[in-house]
Amino acid sequence: MAASMSSKVLLSCFSTRVPCRFARSCRLVRNVHCTSVIATPAYDKEFEAAKTKLNSLKEDPGNEVKLQMYGLFKQATVGKCNTPKPGMMDMVGKVKWGAWNTLGDMSRDEAQKKYIELVNELAGAVAESETPTQTGKYSTLIVERDGKTFKITLNRPSKKNAITYEMYSEWVAALEEAAQDKSVTIAVITGAGDFFCSGNDLSNFANINPAEIGKMANQAKDVLMKFVTAFIDFPKPLIGLINGPAVGVSVTTLGLYDAVYASDRATFHTPFSHLGQSPEGCSSYIFPRLMGLAKANEMLLFNKKLTALEAFNRNLVTEIIPEQSFVEETDKKMKMFSELPPLTMQSAKNIIRSVDRETLHKVCERECNLLVERWQHPECMNAIMNFFTRKSNT
Template sequence: MSIRTEVKGAAYWITFDNEKRKNALSNKIYDELCQAMDEANQMEEILITVITGAGEYYSSGNDFSPSEAAGVDHNDLDYESGYSKFMRRIIGHNKVLIGLINGPAIGIACTTLGLFDYLVCSDSAYFLTPFPTIGVVPEGASSVTFERIMGTSNATEMLLFGEPMSAQKALSRGFVSHVFPKAEFVQKAGALVEKFAKLPKHSVLASKELCRGQKWRREMLSVHTEEYAQLRKMFVHEDTINLIMSKFMKAKM
């Protein structure tokens, strides 16, 4: 499986549906995510785009399996990863983007949340950016958004040192707006979306443009471009290659 999409009133729902891989993001899933984001953007009746996960995880982040890495050349300047394409969709999205974080959000699944307009999570969720353990650098524009949301020390703790952030810490740091019990998460998070989706679309979307219009989009695209350039360098660095091989690939052989 990959993703599921559904329209509920004025809300376009995207659900990561790759439970066997803890909703890891493969190249196929990135392609489908981009298509879904484009579709939501083009639908006149849509006010809100929702992204959530099926099962226990929101998403475990990028799929680093050997099959996903095959044929990828980060030295090729014409190559653009699925992650980068997805980033451009998030930044350019003109609907209200809501994340319903049902469980752990790791790596790119965590960092991109700083670009969402509104987040709630389950008390079973945690947020992890394990960059130092695999020898890479922050992405998802988190090198800027995390510090703005939660302050320098909290951002440093996550992005430089790879420390996890619990659901309650995410609430106290202003990263999420609500934490709901796991058993009630689907019902309570869904009720919020249903409530917000009844607001006047023309007004809410005009307000989003004031808060996160072209100036913000230009800045975030610039941040993404800088991060992506550094990531390319990391992925061809010998130490990073060895760390990723050790962590993800040898265990699958």
């Protein structure tokens, strides 16, 4: 689960003096408080309006954005960073200090402008990506039946379809429903908006006490094992329609699909080493078999982001389809596949998968055990801290 467990020690609410409607989630690191800044009369109306707009958002903008806003707010209200770097053990303080310090000599007016632009962009993105409330038992997915096709659409477009604990649970439930539905021949997974999936949502871990990291690491392991197992054991043809960029576990599990069709604008990224973590989704076993060891290592060890064409050449993608015709062409393919004899399809898949099924389960368990170790290691914590600092400056 890239960008996940060690982030628990970092994700406090990066708020300011401005009342933050998400401040009640700031329980992660005890005895660390949001820095207070006294507002000055120099604030213009747009800046005040941006603060009000931020607090009216219905959804937490995420810790990366809050960190960026923290630095801009400090620069806009105080000016250049004028406090010493926090000590080694104050990990949250160090990340917050870095977000402010890296703004250097940026003027207060420029910081106000960037803060206003960021809030307006955030509010606009949320408004554009809002979809009607889903009925039934799924709130993070759109689940549809089109003839004999069971279609699962990851439905958090404002968050690039980042995976929450709720989405993990619903995704597993949707696969189980598709497996049990006798009217379904094939299952399809795609994403809403411009991303397929951006990996794990870091806010999964925003309320975790550092003293409980070991416990939560093992709980996260259970979630991940159940998720990957649902792919390993899925009895019907499973097809990925990769409509845009894919990151982390949404990439590593692609080796467990039966076919993967990608838009020509899709990319595939597994930044494990950057984050002090290790591969999952059975990718440590499947990717070398698909790509060869050297090419797999380029992704899993050295963080290479693949284009759609590179993914095709490495056998991770079945076919590339132009973005402008992606939906139309894949709809036709899915309809054609769904009309094939269902029991014949299941029998064929079973004999293909049976050769490796036991091995895949063992690989999944080994990968998850290693991740539990990685999530608790200082190297991983430092990597996540650096990740947050980089994100706040982009």
